[in-house]
Amino acid sequence: MTSGAKTGGGRFFEDYRVGETIRHAVPRTLTVGERALYHALYPARHALHSSDSFARACGLAAAPLDDLIVFHTVFGKSVPDISLNAVANLGYAEGRWLSPVWPGETITAESEVIGLRQLSSGKAGIVWVRTRGFADGRPCLSYVRWVMVRRRAPGEAPEAVVPELAEAVAASDLVVPEGLDFGGYDFALAGEPHRLSDYAVGEIIDHVDGVTVEEAEHMMATRLWQNTARVHFDATAREDGRRLIYGGHVISLARALSFNGLANAQTIVALNGGAHANPCFAGDTVRAWSEVLDRANLGNDIGALRLRLVATRGAAGQLRDDAGAYRPDVLLDLDCWALIPA
Amino acid sequence: MTSGAKTGGGRFFEDYRVGETIRHAVPRTLTVGERALYHALYPARHALHSSDSFARACGLAAAPLDDLIVFHTVFGKSVPDISLNAVANLGYAEGRWLSPVWPGETITAESEVIGLRQLSSGKAGIVWVRTRGFADGRPCLSYVRWVMVRRRAPGEAPEAVVPELAEAVAASDLVVPEGLDFGGYDFALAGEPHRLSDYAVGEIIDHVDGVTVEEAEHMMATRLWQNTARVHFDATAREDGRRLIYGGHVISLARALSFNGLANAQTIVALNGGAHANPCFAGDTVRAWSEVLDRANLGNDIGALRLRLVATRGAAGQLRDDAGAYRPDVLLDLDCWALIPA
Amino acid sequence: MTSGAKTGGGRFFEDYRVGETIRHAVPRTLTVGERALYHALYPARHALHSSDSFARACGLAAAPLDDLIVFHTVFGKSVPDISLNAVANLGYAEGRWLSPVWPGETITAESEVIGLRQLSSGKAGIVWVRTRGFADGRPCLSYVRWVMVRRRAPGEAPEAVVPELAEAVAASDLVVPEGLDFGGYDFALAGEPHRLSDYAVGEIIDHVDGVTVEEAEHMMATRLWQNTARVHFDATAREDGRRLIYGGHVISLARALSFNGLANAQTIVALNGGAHANPCFAGDTVRAWSEVLDRANLGNDIGALRLRLVATRGAAGQLRDDAGAYRPDVLLDLDCWALIPA
Structure with a gap:
């Protein structure tokens, strides 16, 4: 019986090139169904993501999907291309939510390889990617993560490129959702x-x-x-x-x-x-x-x-x-x- | 390490006053997502809540959310204010569903303290509340429940107020959803x-x-x-x-x-x-x-x-x-x- | 205590007649909520059912509900009438999806008895049904299945009717969803x-x-x-x-x-x-x-x-x-x- 000819085993360390952008597969439309599941799986209660009326009182059109729904969806898209052969997820940096995502919007994602460094053992290396998520084509999330990925086979190390990453996003770089206003915020609710x-x-x-x-x-x-x-x-x-x-x-x-x-x-x-x-x-x-x-x-x-x-x-x-x-x-x-x- | 300064421990028996109304936090928009989960978690099959077409044939605009979805949501809202320190949930009375709730509506809730009686031990007391739920501001549910709640510390008993509660809601007080008509009811479906x-x-x-x-x-x-x-x-x-x-x-x-x-x-x-x-x-x-x-x-x-x-x-x-x-x-x-x- | 007077025990072998059509109970409106659950319960990733934008690029109005959501819903409707007293589910044949089903549509189902054959033991028999599903009244699925069903009591065998079933649906009988076009298909996505x-x-x-x-x-x-x-x-x-x-x-x-x-x-x-x-x-x-x-x-x-x-x-x-x-x-x-x- 043949096997594996049609199923890729994911990328290995030697398959990445600094500067390439990988479009991730399977766009995903997120709806109130995903939100309901999120609220069943986690004790999520923040009012802005729980209630259309509360969100409207804060200047938004409706309750946006929970920030981490967006993160997990974008992250999930990147797994087959970035971390299927990862030994460890090493870190995150420079993550910013760039726009609320509304029920009914479709998430797509891509990752740009921004760093590579082979371990001295020669058996694996570290890959840095900047992953970007889009909601109906509009940028909604961007973050850097780095993972240790196995080599398929021993080989020469690529030139090491280690990106300089901010220790934290500056407050002045935070993106406030358009229209958000806490002027009439109801603390009791x-x-x-x-x-x-x-x-x-x-x-x-x-x-x-x-x-x-x-x-x-x-x-x-x-x-x-x-x-x-x-x-x-x-x-x-x-x-x-x-x-x-x-x-x-x-x-x-x-x-x-x-x-x-x-x-x-x-x-x-x-x-x-x-x-x-x-x-x-x-x-x-x-x-x-x-x-x-x-x-x-x-x-x-x-x-x-x-x-x-x-x-x-x-x-x-x-x-x-x-x-x-x-x-x-x-x-x-x-x-x-x-x-x-x- | 400091702890607990920002997190309330919930109300104790001595924190309730007869006549006060407590607005409960976190309004919640209910959708077809919550309904789907309800139908995955319980073997719910009543046709009126399962099918828009069946509900329309009964005179409604669409299938309303299951009656108990509304009950649980309103009840859940009341937990942090009423029963976080409850020893026991003692009873329910005078519960009435006042309006169907439709997917997309937002539930808010409040409870009025209608009775208090400290136990002779002095360690706890019984609190009676009439909890009211609203869907987009429209009354949708009202019920009385009483719980035994611990005292934070021993102290003098408040004047005992024990509400008189109906043994059952009278049939003439039942609220039939507006438009509901079983004249063309399809028993086979x-x-x-x-x-x-x-x-x-x-x-x-x-x-x-x-x-x-x-x-x-x-x-x-x-x-x-x-x-x-x-x-x-x-x-x-x-x-x-x-x-x-x-x-x-x-x-x-x-x-x-x-x-x-x-x-x-x-x-x-x-x-x-x-x-x-x-x-x-x-x-x-x-x-x-x-x-x-x-x-x-x-x-x-x-x-x-x-x-x-x-x-x-x-x-x-x-x-x-x-x-x-x-x-x-x-x-x-x-x-x-x-x-x-x- | 009385018991069972109101609850049917389901049909037994002797209750079926070749040629009768049984309308199944409880129409069901399917929504994005059921889809979200489907994607939480199974590692479903086919893009056509995952993404409105991908489905539109393939000529459809939006992502139709997963084909098996429709199958399971129609099948589930038939269980109380067909297989509650089944000993075994023996086979399927001639199943065809006849139309996409969109979120918000209501599924109804019926089964026509197309074959009966009592076992020589006289304790059970095989029942063949052609089950049809409808979405807002439009045919969406049809398939034959046969099950072994117990007799309630021993009795004379009905005339044996064993349907002739196709070994496979002919390619020329496959129904392509209206508008579907893979001309601009994005393999990377x-x-x-x-x-x-x-x-x-x-x-x-x-x-x-x-x-x-x-x-x-x-x-x-x-x-x-x-x-x-x-x-x-x-x-x-x-x-x-x-x-x-x-x-x-x-x-x-x-x-x-x-x-x-x-x-x-x-x-x-x-x-x-x-x-x-x-x-x-x-x-x-x-x-x-x-x-x-x-x-x-x-x-x-x-x-x-x-x-x-x-x-x-x-x-x-x-x-x-x-x-x-x-x-x-x-x-x-x-x-x-x-x-x-x-």
Whole structure:
């Protein structure tokens, strides 16, 4: 029996060239159906994404799709071309949400290779890509990520190109959705009274609740983004018989949990960085805490909070051990900007 | 590390005042997405909520959202303000659906405190609220529930106010959706031939089927209503490591199962009372049976059946033991009115 | 306590008459909500059903609902009348998709009894039905299936009528959706470069990925089609305490997995035959492979591939043992036509 002639095995390190742009396959129309699933899979409660009437009172035409729905969809599109043979997802930088996405719009995505560096072992290399998402052709998201990708076969290293990446998106580069205005913001309807000035840099917020994760949930979520990386679905893919939970599932869990204490941080507009510190598996009870890293006032009564959003397997607590490594119960260390009434 | 300064712990008994009205947070736009999930999570088949064409033939503009979608959404909104520190959900009364809710409408909710009585122990008290739901501002649901809520600290009891509640909603107070007419009702399409006059008071109907419940299902359902009570999601919340299933999940399971024998009891219009007799956990196989308690003719070929809807963990059978207590396999004892062709 | 008076037990073999047409209950409006769930429950990625913009570029008004959403909905409607007392689902034939179905349309279904043959044991018989589905009244699907149904009581055999069924739908009988044109087909967006002429009769395609199935997933899927056959939901229904997974769940899993290698086989238009070779249970890891059985050119740059789509519990491999029986790890052997750019 023949096999594999029609199915590509994904790209390997030696298949990437700095400067090339890869158009990702399978455009995806997102609707209120995907939103309903998002709200069933995560305890998402931020009012701007939950309610058309609340969004209208904030100057928008309707509730835009949750920021992370857009992220996961664009990310999922990139998986077959970028990370099918990845050993590790190493980091994110310079992520910006450029436009709200409305139900009924179709997402397409592409990635530009902006860096390559082969490991000294010669068995793998690091690939940096700037991935761009479009909604009905309009830019809606852009971010850099870098992954370690295996070589198909040993070979000469390409010239190393390591991009210079901003440590964080500057507040002045944050894109506020057109029309957004927090002048008439209803804090009671939003769920908490805290505005920008109520948060202090260095403040830590425990998001209190925990969610024990089930296999069916993370697989449904990951499929919804048409992310088909085998390790998330096939219990025979790993020697230990466990399915590795898509790192983005943990991001969405942590973000949704952050409603407790950050209910007014309505929408994520930038991803400054992030590390999936340890793998997450079904049965884990995920909790989250945040640290306020920075604040900015953007006008129209809109402020921005730069947040470190941490997901843990246990209680909220320390991030790193004495040696500076992530503690074993830390799952995620994300650095992002979110908009909040000023 | 600081903690909890931004996250409220919910109200305690001493925080309620008779006469105050609490606006609940996070308005929620309900769509065909939430309906699809409802039909994936429960074996819901009543034709009026399943088919636009069937609903049109009954005089409505389209299929309204399932009555219990509206109930769960309104209930979920009330949880952070009413039952976050509740020890027990004690009862329901005077529940009435006041208007159909259509896909695309936004639900808001508020609760008026109508009764308070501190327990003699001084550690907790009973809070009665009348919760009202609105769809795009239009009243769509109203019901009374009472819960036992812990005190934060011991203290003097407030003056006891215990509301007088109707034993059941009078048939003359039932609200028939505007335009509804069962004159041209198609019993074959609805699935069963039985009309109002085919049901006798005292008759018992075994709904036959059973559903074994999974953790992922009840958590997705409960999240969908933005009900974030910790015991439903966090396996570490209880000493026995089990997640308590939201009582409303059992209501919806039983109502959906009741299609077998009550396929023409198309829509619930009143909740006269209800008790969550025993807790339900994943792995339980839920069955249901109903008893006809009363009948009424409302005109336009529309009748109403008052039903006791019982969910059990085992076979359909007796409700109470010789001492009058609910038998251990009884999960739910609900008293409601539903509309049926006369 | 009375029981069962209001709930039918379904039809038995002696209740069918050749020539009668049974209208199935509960019309169902399908929306983008059902589509989102389909894409969460299966790794479905065929671009025509995923993206309005891709579908428009192929001459359609928008992305039609996935072909198997329509199949499962029509099939589910027929279960209470045809297979509630079935011992086995024996086969399919002459299945044709007659029109795309668009979000918002309402599905109704009916079945005509076209054959009956009592077994020599006198305890059961085979019932052949031609089931027809309609979308807002327009024919959208037609197929024959035959099932073995128990007799309620022993009795005289009806005259045996065994329909003559086509071994496969002729290519000239395939219905191409009105307006479909693959002239400007974008292979990069679709995900693979292979067109009709790239596939050879006899070629075998391993679809590579595997999915480990969870109870919550197959139950949600099966409920979504309002298919309430007890064995799929009630862990107490079988002596071994296992829930039998709806055969259609395996069909959808295999079809979605077939994206790897058949990404351009955009939509199924005929079901020539099929066997659920062995039962599937939660915990099984489902894989799939296809064999090209035939090819045809239909005009407008549209071709058709006749495919044997096989789902297995283990690795892709042989279909039958030396004695000609399905090997124990084979779950599904489906014979269908799908449209692909010529």
